[in-house]
Amino acid sequence: MKIKYFIGAACLACAFGWTGCSSDDDTTDTIPVAPPALSFAKDTVVVTIDKENDVKMEITDGAGDYKAFSLNTEIATVSVSGNALTVKGVTNGETNVMVSDKENQLKTFVVKTRYDNITFDRAQIDVVYRLGRKNNVDVQILTGNDGYTVTSDDEEVVTASVTDKVLKVTAQGKKEGTATLTIRDQLDREATIKVTTTLTTEPFTSEELEAIKARTTNVHRFDDYVPSPTAAILSMEKDGMYLYGWKTLMNYLRVYLAGDKSVGDKPGSKFECFQLRTILPLKELDKCRIIKNDGTKIWCVYSYVYKEVQYSGYFIQDIKP
Numbered sequence: 617m618k619i620k621y622f623i624g625a626a627c628l629a630c631a632f633g634w635t636g637c638s639s640d641d642d643t644t645d646t647i648p649v650a651p652p653a654l655s656f657a658k659d660t661v662v663v664t665i666d667k668e669n670d671v672k673m674e675i676t677d678g679a680g681d682y683k684a685f686s687l688n689t690e691i692a693t694v695s696v697s698g699n700a701l702t703v704k705g706v707t708n709g710e711t712n713v714m715v716s717d718k719e720n721q722l723k724t725f726v727v728k729t730r731y732d733n734i735t736f737d738r739a740q741i742d743v744v745y746r747l748g749r750k751n752n753v754d755v756q757i758l759t760g761n762d763g764y765t766v767t768s769d770d771e772e773v774v775t776a777s778v779t780d781k782v783l784k785v786t787a788q789g790k791k792e793g794t795a796t797l798t799i800r801d802q803l804d805r806e807a808t809i810k811v812t813t814t815l816t817t818e819p820f821t822s823e824e825l826e827a828i829k830a831r832t833t834n835v836h837r838f839d840d841y842v843p844s845p846t847a848a849i850l851s852m853e854k855d856g857m858y859l860y861g862w863k864t865l866m867n868y869l870r871v872y873l874a875g876d877k878s879v880g881d882k883p884g885s886k887f888e889c890f891q892l893r894t895i896l897p898l899k900e901l902d903k904c905r906i907i908k909n910d911g912t913k914i915w916c917v918y919s920y921v922y923k924e925v926q927y928s929g930y931f932i933q934d935i936k937p
Contacts (some may be wrong), residue, residue: 653721654716656676661713665732683716685713710728740809740811746928771788771789819928835931837930860931868904871885902919
């Protein structure tokens with residue numbers, strides 16, 4: 617029994633001895649100090665592109681050696697100088713900027729970019745239309761904040777709609793005049809633009825006439841209609857006039873040319889048409905003009921007005937008879 621107590625006391629003495637005799641050279645573990653949390657002066661930055669265009673923001677705390685990048689550089693870009701961030705707007709929208717420091721801390725903030733004004737690719741819109749026919753002009757919206765609505769102060773002159781960043785302006789073909797369009801975006805920015813509509817009696821534009829003259833194959837076209845491949849082509853003299861056109865069992869189109877076949881206007885020429893969707897009685901053409909004669913073919917354009925609507929057509933056909 618005495619031996620047991622002796623051994624226990626010896627063990628305690630050794631334990632105290634070892635503890636008390638630890639070397640002065642031993643190092644103690646230190647608790648690491650956390651770097652200051654990465655933080656910014658604000659959580660959201662708003663950039664008005666067509667005003668200041670860029671905004672500076674301060675990194676208020678962090679471990680230094682900062683880096684930053686935009687998650688969508690098509691909306692905004694960012695640069696770093698010391699603890700200052702410069703955010704530059706590119707186009708309207710919303711994205712995030714991510715910032716890191718040398719301790720690999722990461723933090724993001726929101727960037728909202730916007731335009732202060734709605735602008736267009738032109739100052740005024742001019743639309744030429746034919747009698748009773750609508751005509752469209754597309755206008756590009758250069759700056760604005762999407763979500764557009766548009767109204768016209770005279771819808772008999774012009775109406776409009778917006779798809780993406782395209783303003784489609786439609787002359788109604790009812791009357792000439794001037795109307796004002798008012799466009800608003802989702803941030804309630806507002807802009808106006810004037811539209812002037814002008815009636816033309818010409819069935820084709822100069823560009824369209826050049827395209828017709830460039831064609832080399834025989835063709836008949838009336839508005840958006842062309843005859844079927846089985847249609848019989850008409851080319852003959854009739855009642856002192858030259859008859860051109862086509863016919864099928866159910867339909868026909870006839871152009872009666874007055875005068876000779878030289879280039880120029882052909883007053884007194886007539887037209888008639890019978891189709892399932894269009895029946896136009898025989899009457900004098902509003903305009904009829906041969907625009908090209910190469911010795912073997914003629915290129916002829918014409919227009920026909922009926923019930924306040926202008927129809928138009930053209931044909932390329934062999935000169936004979």
